[in-house]
Amino acid sequence: MGIQFKNVSHEYVGIKTKDEAIININLNIEGSGEFIAILGHTGAGKSTLVQHMNALLLPTSGTLDVFGQILPPKKRERINYLRQKVGLVFQFPEYQLFENTIIDDIAFGPKNFKETKANAYENAKKAASMVGISEDLYQKSPFRISGGQMRRVAVAGILAMNPNILVLDEPTRGLDPLGRDEMMDIFKNIHEKENKTLVLITHDMDIVSKYAKRVVVLKEGKIVFDGKKEELFIHPNFKDFNLDLPTPLKILKYLEEKLGIPFEPKYSKEELVEYLKEAKLWIIK
Ligand SMILES: Nc1ncnc2c1ncn2[C@@H]1O[C@H](COP(=O)(O)OP(=O)(O)O)[C@@H](O)[C@H]1O
Ligand SMILES: [Mg+2]
Structure with missing residues (x-):
């Protein structure tokens, strides 16, 4: 199960030009346990690619299998339920908040997916706690909290549907460094505690290095790399x-060049500091 792209292309048909945004994509994503970063320059096709994962966009050629549902679907086949299986958090998701209270906004998704009202609010509260939104904020307006909190409320709204796969399109964009780290730690927690597959579009190589396990690189609509981060x-x-x-x-790399400290790959600030503590002893000796 999970998601399989088979020779998927997507062409936006514009007024003047046709624009093939993704070309002949073959990609398998497991239904649990993956942490994938999607990289590539602006216009490379990242957003187009991920919007296929919950059928917001359909392939113009090729097929997808999303948890057993073949896309494009047959005539009159309902595919809305895929929005629950694969939760997509858009860029700047806080622009899509609209309810009067935070808790109503978070519960909107599960209510819409035919959960009973009680269950919907149960899920909403669990999701709120996952993103660090405390009970005293539940009845506040989602428009009267900080930008970072608004984004967390928006993420909670998707989590409340309990998707198998969580897709995040540049979730740290526009956040300050502290907000960015807090947001990433929330995702890391969700991944580790619930073993959910995370698909994350980002431009931030430090985030890729610290958090991702697998990386997919897009260039001009094509996959040019799909493999382990270390590779x-x-x-x-x-x-x-x-x-x-x-x-x-x-x-x-710099330290190896200037000080001859043997290069050993480290993927986060924390790992680097640990290594340099040892390297320092090594220089003094
Ligand atoms: N709604 C749209 N209509 C027409 N062209 C689009 C649309 N969305 C994206 N594109 C084009 O598709 C290509 C890929 O865009 P996108 O998937 O947004 O890339 P990325 O997310 O990597 O920046 C770009 O050339 C972009 O201009
Ligand atoms: Mg994009």
Whole structure:
């Protein structure tokens, strides 16, 4: 189960031009346990790709299998239920808040997916606690809280539907460094505690390096890399992907060059600091 793309292309038909946004995509995503980062420049096709995962967009050629549902669907086949299975958090999701209270906004999704009212609010409260929205905020207006909190409410609204796969389109964009780390720790928790598959679009290589297990790189609508994070940074074609190296790897390369500290890949600030503590002893000796 999970999601399988088979030769999927998507062409936006505009007034003047036809624009093939993703081309011949073959991609398998497991229904649990994955943490995938989707990388690529603006216009590479990332958003188009992920909107196929819950049938917001349908392939113009090729097929998808999303938890057994074949897309494009047969005539009159209902596919709305896929929005519950694969939860998609858009860029700037806080723009889509609209209810009078925070808790009503979070419960909107499950109410819509035919949960009983009691269950919907039960799910909403659980989701609120997962994103660190405390009970005293439930009855507040979602428009009278900080930007970071608004985004967490929007994420909770998707979590409340208990999707198998959570897809996040640039969830840390526009957040300050602290807000960014808090948001990522929320996702890490969801991934670890509930074993949910996470698919994350980001431009932030430090986030990729610290959190992702697998990376898919898109270039001009095509997949140019799909593999383990550890393999990406040492890939012979890495330069062609036009990606930056994550900060810990940059620092380690520099230290090797300038101080001869042996290069050993580290993927987060925390791992880097641990390694440098040892390296310091090594220099003094
Ligand atoms: N609604 C749309 N109509 C027409 N073209 C679109 C639309 N959305 C995206 N595109 C085009 O499809 C290509 C891929 O866009 P997108 O999937 O948004 O890339 P990314 O998310 O990587 O920035 C771009 O050339 C973009 O201009
Ligand atoms: Mg995009």
